[in-house]
Amino acid sequence: MDISRCSINSTTVRSASLDQLIDLAIDNDIAGIGLWRDVYAPLGVTRSAELVRSSGVRVTSICRGGMFPYRDGEEKARILEDNLRAIEEAHAFGAECLVLVCGGPNGLGLDAARAQIREGMEDLAGHAQSAGVKLAVEPMHPMMVTERSAIASLAEANDLVESLDHPSVGIALDAYHVWWDARLRQEVLRAGGKLLTVQVCDWVLPLTGLLSGRGMPGEGSIDLTSFVRLCEEAGYDGLIEVEVLSDLWWSRPYPQALKAALDGFAGI
Amino acid sequence: MDISRCSINSTTVRSASLDQLIDLAIDNDIAGIGLWRDVYAPLGVTRSAELVRSSGVRVTSICRGGMFPYRDGEEKARILEDNLRAIEEAHAFGAECLVLVCGGPNGLGLDAARAQIREGMEDLAGHAQSAGVKLAVEPMHPMMVTERSAIASLAEANDLVESLDHPSVGIALDAYHVWWDARLRQEVLRAGGKLLTVQVCDWVLPLTGLLSGRGMPGEGSIDLTSFVRLCEEAGYDGLIEVEVLSDLWWSRPYPQALKAALDGFAGI
Numbered sequence A, B: 001m002d003i004s005r006c007s008i009n010s011t012t013v014r015s016a017s018l019d020q021l022i023d024l025a026i027d028n029d030i031a032g033i034g035l036w037r038d039v040y041a042p043l044g045v046t047r048s049a050e051l052v053r054s055s056g057v058r059v060t061s062i063c064r065g066g067m068f069p070y071r072d073g074e075e076k077a078r079i080l081e082d083n084l085r086a087i088e089e090a091h092a093f094g095a096e097c098l099v100l101v102c103g104g105p106n107g108l109g110l111d112a113a114r115a116q117i118r119e120g121m122e123d124l125a126g127h128a129q130s131a132g133v134k135l136a137v138e139p140m141h142p143m144m145v146t147e148r149s150a151i152a153s154l155a156e157a158n159d160l161v162e163s164l165d166h167p168s169v170g171i172a173l174d175a176y177h178v179w180w181d182a183r184l185r186q187e188v189l190r191a192g193g194k195l196l197t198v199q200v201c202d203w204v205l206p207l208t209g210l211l212s213g214r215g216m217p218g219e220g221s222i223d224l225t226s227f228v229r230l231c232e233e234a235g236y237d238g239l240i241e242v243e244v245l246s247d248l249w250w251s252r253p254y255p256q257a258l259k260a261a262l263d264g265f266a267g268i
Helices: A018-027 A045-055 A073-093 A110-131 A154-164 A184-194 A224-233 A254-266 B018-027 B045-055 B073-093 B110-131 B154-164 B184-194 B224-233 B254-266
Strands: A006-009 A032-036 A058-066 A098-101 A135-137 A169-174 A195-200 A240-242 B006-009 B032-036 B058-066 B098-101 B135-137 B169-174 B195-200 B240-242
Touching: A006 A018, A006 A058, A006 A254, A018 A032, A018 A045, A018 A254, A045 A073, A058 A073, A058 A195, A073 A098, A073 A110, A110 A135, A110 A154, A110 A169, A135 A154, A154 A169, A154 A184, A169 A184, A184 A195, A184 A224, A195 A224, A240 A254, B006 B018, B006 B058, B006 B254, B018 B032, B018 B045, B018 B254, B045 B073, B058 B073, B058 B195, B073 B098, B073 B110, B110 B135, B110 B154, B110 B169, B135 B154, B154 B169, B154 B184, B169 B184, B184 B195, B184 B224, B195 B224, B240 B254
Parallel strands: A006 A032, A006 A240, A032 A058, A058 A098, A098 A135, A135 A169, A169 A195, A195 A240, B006 B032, B006 B240, B032 B058, B058 B098, B098 B135, B135 B169, B169 B195, B195 B240
Antiparallel strands: none
């Protein structure tokens, strides 16, 4: 796929500073970057947002808000506060969406966690709309259901987003989390215009961990070409973000990871 | 749950021989056992089946047939031959079903693998019926899609089983593989009378591997009480098999694993 369609997520080149991330985007004609909140924490939001805006590089996503399930009112308030801050940050950067990793059971059962996720989304949607920020629910791989997200399939994310029926709520779709699903085609088409960001990486074995054992595009089993085509067929015309959480690639200098990411992207 | 509803799978007490497995069932008033094919290989099928039949212990499942995806005609023939042998073995033991682990892409894409799985099932169903054996498609956890089974959700298994519409084809349902699914309730009720065996173990973190990092019932995150009740609501009235693939429990003497399995079962 042409590099003009590429966005690089900060975690793919995790040891790069925000300055370095902007520079590598400009130097390689990469149109967008995705930002984890830790990458702009050292400089602060205001200064970081100025830097990014003046560079002309698009911010395809901020990662992350969410983690809705709570055990008591105090925790609920703390979670809401963090999510409101994430919305402010996404607004400051003019990000195309704020990715929501919705949270695991947190000591509750899955049903209870899902009810709290829905409640948290309802509380947040109006704030997001006021700030002009889109909230992107990310369905995550079922192996992450305990620790990361009770929203464990695209069907479930679609159910949630449709039932919320809010103009500021859509979907962040990462191939890694959904590629196994026999109903992928029908659910991606169902998501359609609700797709706010599309991310790619690859499924490689042996897995070195539930979170950060991912591969660069082309290193593993996922047919990313078909995946991206399917998202386009569903109406998605944004950038395609390369987001690779990888202990292996993190152990190498980030220019190597960048090269592998761009080579992999070109092969999609 | 009362021990009278329990079946112990041979892999849960993996170091026990078939004789020992039968003895432990009798000594503990366990009504059933599930057999991996390796446990009766040393004695041979005929002698093993005589032993089990004369003990009066039910065989709730034989594990496994399947692994349908093939790269060429020779491999296809070899796979069919192995599956026919597995059907004969299930018949010899009077097993309540033959569990099918359907196989991963085997170098093909997921769609192609799924088509070959369907084809393999069609080839096998008549043979199973002639032998009086039920084939139980096991939906497996999506994290196993590459290596073990392209059938990665109960919805997909239900789709396959319904479309085959064959009296000898149903479902093997293991909580470990499906507990994360927001549509679990509707899909279990949909499976209904097609549930041929129900298995339990638990989801424990950190995962020590994709295959054998499972916990005894009660050690992890799965609400097995609700799971078993749901299967009963769907009409399942067979034994509940404790099948725990666990590097940790395998490293201990099998009587310890048995005790943990029975204690866990009692807590369901």
